[in-house]
Amino acid sequence: MKLRPKQFRAEICRAPVAYLPLGTLEWHGEHLPLGSDALQAHSFFLKAAAELGGIVLPPLFVGPDRRDQDTDLIGMDSCPLDPGAYPPQKLAGSAYWIDDSTFAQILSGILRQVARAGFKAVVAHGHGPSTSLLNRFSQKWQDDFGLAIISLWNELGNQGLGFMVDHAAANETSLMMALHPELVDLAEVGGQSPLVGIAGLDPRIHASADLGSRIIEAQISWLKAKLTPWISPSA
Secondary structure, three states, X not given: XXXXXXXXXXXXXXXXXXXXXXXXOOOOOOOOOOOXXXXXXXXXXXXXXXXXOOEEOXXXXXXXXXXXXXXXXXXXXXXXXXXXXXXXXXXXXXXXXXXXXXXHHHHHHHHHHHHHOOOOEEEEEEOHHHHHHHHHHHHHHHHHHOOEEEOOOOHHHHHOOOOOOOEOOHHHHHHHHHHOHHXXXXXXXXXXXXXXXXXXXXXXXXXXXXXXHHXXXXXXXXXXXXOOOOOOOOO
């Protein structure tokens, strides 16, 4: 987005890796911004590109999710892990839902153009349902476009160092505290019970910038090994 053609040519020759942040405009509790999915993925990818090489694409702000056709409730409007934990409701600011087939068409079109531009590998991650759909079709798209397609759901999750593996809870809040501390205000959660639209460990107790930094460091190290065929040995 910010590169001039000469810069683009130099970088894609050095590391033909594209990073695609899968974002949304979605409620992430009272304490995090609506664009948290895009902010986490985009900021992480900027760090990865600075260390490993490659080019970060603009974030997406639409994606698929669960939807009740009768009520138009989507995603965390109703609690998926503990139905009845809080009353179903249209959570403020969520404006991102598109159906699976439309999102698949968007991703397919982006990947076709990424391959056309000369990239050999794509790292795409962010909003959970978007990442799930990417993984569902990744083998087909790899075959169709000759690209390696990578997401960040990996074995590090078993070590407590997964990337975006809850919803506005300890994991995502920690990542935001490490990447965008100025946008996090845990005081906004207050004494809320239950935690509306938050799925995972209570961020008031378990989130920290230190945990977020350790997740980022571990994931970049993991990604470096995955991208070895396409990045400079000096990275």
